[in-house]
Amino acid sequence: MTAETSTTTQETRPNRGGLEGVVAATTALSKVEGTAGRLIYSGYNIHDLARTTTFEEIAYLLWFGRLPNKTELVDLKVRLLAERSLPTAVLQMLRDLPATAEPMDALRTAVSAWGAAMIKGQPTIDQAIAVTAHFPVFLAAFHRLRNGLEPLESHPELGYAANYLYLLTGQVPRDEHVKALDAYLVLLADHGMNASTFTARVVASTDSDIVSSVVAAIGALKGPLHGGAPSKVRDMLQAIGTQEQAEGWLRNALGHRDRLMGFGHRVYKTEDPRAEELRELARLADPQEFALARRVEELALALLEEQKPGRRLYTNVEYYSAVLLASVGLPGDLFTPTFAASRVIGWTAHILEQVGNNRLIRPESEYVGPTNLQFVPIDQRR
């Protein structure tokens, strides 16, 4: 979600173009309280929603502004089920991609191709439902194709989280895995004016279409300083290997000024409430993997406090996201695309909110280049 170095507060470093502290939009979707360590979705504390709601309930909350009753939830699920198609042209495009293509690039292209054929006009909730439902379908199809397997049809009895795992593996997933993934999808669904959501709103503010906005947001989420780094947490834990090697590995890394992955956040100056939930979910999902992750976390926090006192580096959302997603069987390069399959409901809700009360987002730049250069025609240039 962020770089460790992003945690320095505005007071100690002048604005270097990051728009820190600049309010770019008003929203009724989520509230991030960085100092209190609190995250609110449309009035509800994330701790009340995690593990008690499903992805579809949170999609309803963000799109319609309130939690659904049973009938409304069933209705939304039916509408999502109806939009799980894999059009022939998109399938062909995914087949034609090299197996080495990055899944985020495959997703970006598939959503773009689908939208070019299917979506016209101003953003609507129907379009938000349709684009969201296609994310797991496109991702799983690409993942199977790159492994030499044919894509599968969606399972008519499985919801968003379970069907995603089914489409990847061909197996009806275990209940613990579905619950863990569903909770993950709930926790990552929205987070204030993060870079990909902001990107989606900037594009929407030009009166462009919902797919152009979502495609842009996918590109932003891909960046390692935003959503593109959780697999590096897994890489770090794999490199450490055992609890016994943890302290030596971490001290060595810090001695070489390497960045420890999964700590620090631009906004949170205390523990990220999502990290707290994800830690418990990871503990339940795979106790053995959790034990190593927990030991590394404790050591890393102690060493960071020892070596970078006052920097207030806490465990961020990426750390246990990586542990949890690995425990439900996802390969590292699907971590960020799975993040996208959650955040797409936040993106689309923000797009709808932006167009509902729009103003073109068009900041200024400060020119620092040369002025008044004398133009010389090319024939006379040396």
Added chain:
Amino acid sequence: MTAETSTTTQETRPNRGGLEGVVAATTALSKVEGTAGRLIYSGYNIHDLARTTTFEEIAYLLWFGRLPNKTELVDLKVRLLAERSLPTAVLQMLRDLPATAEPMDALRTAVSAWGAAMIKGQPTIDQAIAVTAHFPVFLAAFHRLRNGLEPLESHPELGYAANYLYLLTGQVPRDEHVKALDAYLVLLADHGMNASTFTARVVASTDSDIVSSVVAAIGALKGPLHGGAPSKVRDMLQAIGTQEQAEGWLRNALGHRDRLMGFGHRVYKTEDPRAEELRELARLADPQEFALARRVEELALALLEEQKPGRRLYTNVEYYSAVLLASVGLPGDLFTPTFAASRVIGWTAHILEQVGNNRLIRPESEYVGPTNLQFVPIDQRR
């Protein structure tokens, strides 16, 4: 480029989320002086560059920070020529799009598919050259396919502007058309922190790749409040039809509170210097079409001043862009994609500038939704 209503200054209207007056980046690429009506590219006044330089020279200026000498220009042209391929997979994807797809959506998808297969790692000038060179190729291929024609191979002796027209029509274009289009491509290449360039920089600031940034920018440029409206100027001129009908048509439109297309800009409080250049280019390119456009412009400016005094609505860049692009033979729905084929050098130069001195662009939002709602499990919701 903008909506007429965007011209109200910050003093008279509080910030409603448009980031007016907020400096989002420093740049050595272009300077927009809204009050003086001046546009500078890396130190050179746009009036010195228009009609004396080519698209390739301006690409060199923006990418390398100075104008090229003859050898350097030839070298860049050779590098651009080498990147005009139409990969089989991209061609197939364009074939599979419906003929009714919007060209901007086709471009967005083609660039995304090409990048997914071809581009890895941090943004480089080589990548900027490669992505730029493909824009006319992808656009012309889609345009021919939707008209039932096969795409053509690039013409080895034609530069960027001429080859684009050749790829569309199969004819080596007339010299006046090439000169007019080249001047257009020079004039539209960069323009401060406009919405698509800002989008590209936000995506680049996450450390994402150049194609993700460019694809995002295409989506932003598509919006009618940014680059998506010039064909509406042509529609308006076609609806007016003759000089004699102009005043009645315009008075009727204003009486119905319809927006007149091609007037007003968020930044310029005087005539847009590009409009001035484009007016002269349009005059040369097609005197007959120009006569109507000029008469409509004069009447519109007089009527706007009469009916909206003090709003300082001037002819913007879209107005004569539409006249010029129509005069070189482009259909209306290729106006915005052609704008993209110019602005891509600005986008890529800004991306390279952003990653050269990066900080994640991550503003804040103000939460205006409910707080402290009591969570009720779904079984108990009514």
